[in-house]
Amino acid sequence: MNSIFQLSNVQFLAEAFLSSISGIKEFALLYLICILVFFFFRKKFLNAAFGWPFVFMCLTIFNPFVIVPFSELVGLTNRIRRIFWLLPINLVLAYVFTCILTITPHKDKGMLITPPASVLRQKNVSFACRAALFISIIAAVMIFGNSVIPHMQISHNIYKVDDVIPEIADILNEDSDETGLDTVVLYSDTSLLELRVYDASISGALDRHELLSYSPKISDEEAIQKTVKQVIQSRAWLYLMTLVSRFHLEVDTDAFRTACQAYNVNYIIMHSDDGMGSFYEEAGCSLIGSAGDYEIYRIDS
DSSP: OGGGGOTHHHHHHHHHHHHHTTTOHHHHHHHHHHHHHHHHTTOHHHIIIIIHHHHHHHHTTTOHHHHHHHHHHHTOGGGGGGGGGGSOHHHHHHHHHHHHHHOOOEEETTEEEOOGGGGGOOSOOOHHHHHHHHHHHHHHHHHHSOOSGGGOOOOOSTTSSOTHHHHHHHHHHHHHHHHOOOOEEEOSSGGGGGHHHHOTTOEESSOHHHHHHOOOOOOSHHHHHHHHHHHHHTTOHHHHHHHHHTTOOOOOHHHHHHHHHHTTOOEEEEEGGGOOHHHHHHTTEEEEEEETTEEEEEEOO
16 A cells, blocks of 8 residues: 555656657646636536546546556556546647637627637637737747658558558567567667557657657767767666667667666667667677568567
8 A cells, every 4th residue: 555655656657747748848738728717717518528527537547646556557657658648638729729719709698608719808809810819829839849740651551550560560579479578679760659559568668759859969979979978877778778779879788788677678679771780789689580671689688
């Protein structure tokens, strides 16, 4: 019972939440403001659809003293941040933005009905005002949002993933069945994140945010080596794994293995053009197969 009430559960869930909203913090804040507005103005139908379900989720699946011990029990702790995908951020914001732009107070049976858009207390909104609001909202989305176009791929099969993904998953699962190792994988690029869509039992050590945002941002060799040394000294293992897998930097092999052990990484998937095969072999990894342009390595104990 003591483990249920550990304050570390609060910190863990907070970190999972921040990871889940990485890149959309402004929109998450707007979502919470909208929920508060629904409660403050006592909009019954909106509270029934969004407000009370949010309160219920805060008491259950978003409750660190409930969900963290439960996730540990069923083995889903390393994927806990995905519960925050249940937050209907996009739906709520789309609804509110549409109300602001299109709905005005109207009369029904002689009484003035004030839908959510009347929060702005407008009776008549000119076309110019609506156009300005529309442009402002679009500009805010473009400034604070992230484009999904670079990550979109054409589906090639009934699983709606690239053809190479099922092949990689089969190699990983076959080796995992033989060795008993968990399929925790270090990816070399964001396209491999489709593995978690195809097979939920495969988890990545790095999420999209880490794959995209971690960067040495330096060019000369001396500065790069200085950065690597600082990363190792600070034990920033996620950053170190990103420097190796994403930016193809050869670091101290013992430090790399320590980083992988810290996050229970057992497999590495690299693009054949990365040229890191000899480094992984030197770090004690074995090539267990290839699929398309990718090579799959197992980290041997």
